[in-house]
Amino acid sequence: MIFDRPTSAELVEAVSEFLEKEIKTTLPNHLAFKTQIAINVLNIVKREQENKELLTKESKEILLTLLSNQEEANINQLAEQIASGKLDLEDKKLQKALIEITKKKISVDNPKYSTYKKLIK
Amino acid sequence: MSEELQLKIEEFLLKNGSKGKVSELVPLTGGASAETWSFTFSSKNKSERMILRRGSGKKSPLAVLKSEEAVIQQKVKSSGAPVPTIVAISSGDKDLGDAYLMGLIPGESIARKILRDKKFSAARQKLAFQCGEALAKIHSVNLNDFDQVPKKPIREELKRLYLTYKSFEQPLPVFEYAFKWLDKQDFTTRKDALVHGDFRLGNLMIDESGLAAVIDWEMVSIGNPMLDIGWMCINSWRFGQSEKVVGGFGDLEEFLQGYSSISKEIIDPEEVKIWQVLGTLRWGVICLIQVYSHLNGDVNSLEKAAIGRRVSETEIDLVDLLFLGGK
Numbered sequence: 343m344i345f346d347r348p349t350s351a352e353l354v355e356a357v358s359e360f361l362e363k364e365i366k367t368t369l370p371n372h373l374a375f376k377t378q379i380a381i382n383v384l385n386i387v388k389r390e391q392e393n394k395e396l397l398t399k400e401s402k403e404i405l406l407t408l409l410s411n412q413e414e415a416n417i418n419q420l421a422e423q424i425a426s427g428k429l430d431l432e433d434k435k436l437q438k439a440l441i442e443i444t445k446k447k448i449s450v451d452n453p454k455y456s457t458y459k460k461l462i463k
Numbered sequence: 464m465s466e467e468l469q470l471k472i473e474e475f476l477l478k479n480g481s482k483g484k485v486s487e488l489v490p491l492t493g494g495a496s497a498e499t500w501s502f503t504f505s506s507k508n509k510s511e512r513m514i515l516r517r518g519s520g521k522k523s524p525l526a527v528l529k530s531e532e533a534v535i536q537q538k539v540k541s542s543g544a545p546v547p548t549i550v551a552i553s554s555g556d557k558d559l560g561d562a563y564l565m566g567l568i569p570g571e572s573i574a575r576k577i578l579r580d581k582k583f584s585a586a587r588q589k590l591a592f593q594c595g596e597a598l599a600k601i602h603s604v605n606l607n608d609f610d611q612v613p614k615k616p617i618r619e620e621l622k623r624l625y626l627t628y629k630s631f632e633q634p635l636p637v638f639e640y641a642f643k644w645l646d647k648q649d650f651t652t653r654k655d656a657l658v659h660g661d662f663r664l665g666n667l668m669i670d671e672s673g674l675a676a677v678i679d680w681e682m683v684s685i686g687n688p689m690l691d692i693g694w695m696c697i698n699s700w701r702f703g704q705s706e707k708v709v710g711g712f713g714d715l716e717e718f719l720q721g722y723s724s725i726s727k728e729i730i731d732p733e734e735v736k737i738w739q740v741l742g743t744l745r746w747g748v749i750c751l752i753q754v755y756s757h758l759n760g761d762v763n764s765l766e767k768a769a770i771g772r773r774v775s776e777t778e779i780d781l782v783d784l785l786f787l788g789g790k
Contacts, residue, residue: 376765376766379765379766379769380765382769383765383768383769383772386772417634417636418634420634420636421634421635421636421638421639422634424636424639424640424643425639425642425643427643431640431643431644431647436640437782437785437786440636440637440640440782440786441782441786441787443636444637444775444778444779444782445779447775447778447779448775448776448778448779451772451773451775451776452772452773452775452776455776455779456698456701456703456705457698457705457776457779457780457783457789458779460705460783461779461783461787
């Protein structure tokens, strides 16, 4: 990598904190609400930047338990094999894979979501 | 803009036999597909608060026209379900376009306030039962009076949702699984009824004694009444209060008791679960529709972009319901 610090995640975090601490408080309600959405979006980007390598690698390992062909072990194939009936709905390995991959997605998108918090307890 | 609208409303009311003045015309935050305004109408002997609901006039596959929405509410009123009183209906290009005026129902529709404010604490105790009663009344109307309402048999509706999801070319294994799982369920146990289609906090006016009115009828259809029951019980509409299955405020048992007190129908929680899966998936597809309206450049907005990353909320709710004993 040729880029210096701050990393992209660190830059995004700086903007997010600026909006939160210096901008949001000065705005009327409806704009403060929109600014909160902007902050949430930046925080998604930050979490994704920080965790995507690990989460992608772990997801690949899960996919390989179901789709043995290394090249075809991706989300598209998983969706397709469920749709075509190649993977059985009763298959516990499939169910486990869907649970684990979804947890990884939501850990980036919204780790405060009630169902996620309940499931990682 | 609002001055012109003020005059238009006065003219329109005059045409409908009410002579008076419009004041305090203010826009209310509402759905994306319609504008909502509130105002005071003062005539010779009285002054009352009213609401204007106005659509774009374009036919949408998701929503009925505002003028149709108004007629449906007028007819539902005779079932005894709490609905607003329609004052006048405008349609076509004349008058106010596709729009209607209704009496303002005092109360609160913002979910977070209803769920958290102290002044609604007594209302929250009764609300699940009242919602059950109201839904049963809506579901009891005679369908012969509702020819103009679109028919949406659930199998066709699921097919339509699946095709919509597929059209975005963003494969989601959990959605595929849920569609496949729903294909195997039995949906033949209920008779067709008038279905509100979006019965949840946000579309219910609540006052201190509970449910005051069921509003926002734009997703109304004739179909399986369980759709409304399941929709009210999905985690997406609990606004963070996920331990309370019904809307974040009530228990399933009270809701179903309220429903059967009017309808005499017994509903098994296992059947509700099927419709929670369906409702969660339906909300997930609606999120996709919104984000792709942003990504395809039709309506650029931060909110619509952000909603794309809420699809995984519906996925985690689906795996919880399907595999982990979620309620």
